[in-house]
Amino acid sequence: MLTVYPDYYPAFRCIAGACRHSCCIGWEIDIDEESLARYKAMHDPLGERLRRNISADDPPHFVLGERERCPFLNERNLCDLILEGGEGLLCQICDDHPRFRNFLPGYTEIGLGLCCEGAAQLILSQQEPVQLLSEGNWEEKDPDAEALLALRKQAFAIVQDRSLSIDKRMDKLLLLCQACEPGHPADWVDVFLELERLDEGWTAMLQKLEQDGKTIPVPDVPDVQWEQLLVYFLYRHFLTAWEDGDVGSKAGFAVLSVRLLRCLKGLFPQVELAELARMYSAEIEYSNENMDILFDELL
């Protein structure tokens, strides 16, 4: 098995108490069977507390407390399970977040999701072109999988070509992948408003985008940050074309996402780009349903 990851991946650290949008707030965390069995076998006060805060519904999960906080997230925004029992006590989802994985036969890619504040800051702080590193061997290569990876390599080369403006790079990317031109993000607001949404602030941003999005100047953000976002979106979604055979919608999504974030940064210059990217990712990328609708719209 070959495992691939971006060069910044090993540098990721959860920022824990400093995180303003902790993943331990607002998400109902399902508990895997192995962790549940371990929790049930604990007979100390922590075990008692665990059992009091787990719903037996299918699937079993931690019952959110006040303001939708995980019952083990303390007032300093630190995890009591880690503090009292160590990281080994975390259930699978908590242990894995914010990592995502994509698979080809005999080949796994792993990355960090942009909806995590720490990951968003790390990704946007990269100055050099991101490279992919690997461990292990790809024993039985599949020609179609190799072709998909070769096309993505070309896509990376285009978006990391610093002799070109970011707009030119996006145009070339769309051409390479024979993607539909997504157009201006303000014209997508109706579609975004139809999607499942988490945060009222996101709705307000979309409304402002529809109202003023076409008249704002391009924000003063170094191209390298847009480059890192393009690479991220391609890395995260391009290989899902293995399932549906369509690379155009994946390239279109990367371009639409960066254009939308550029508009939002222009409309809300006081908000850090990492925060806008985090919010976008949480609203869009963490709902398979939302992603399917957007990919269909981009066909």
Ligand code: SF4
């Ligand atoms: S969102 Fe990321 S940085 Fe924040 S608490 Fe979760 S893992 Fe840590």
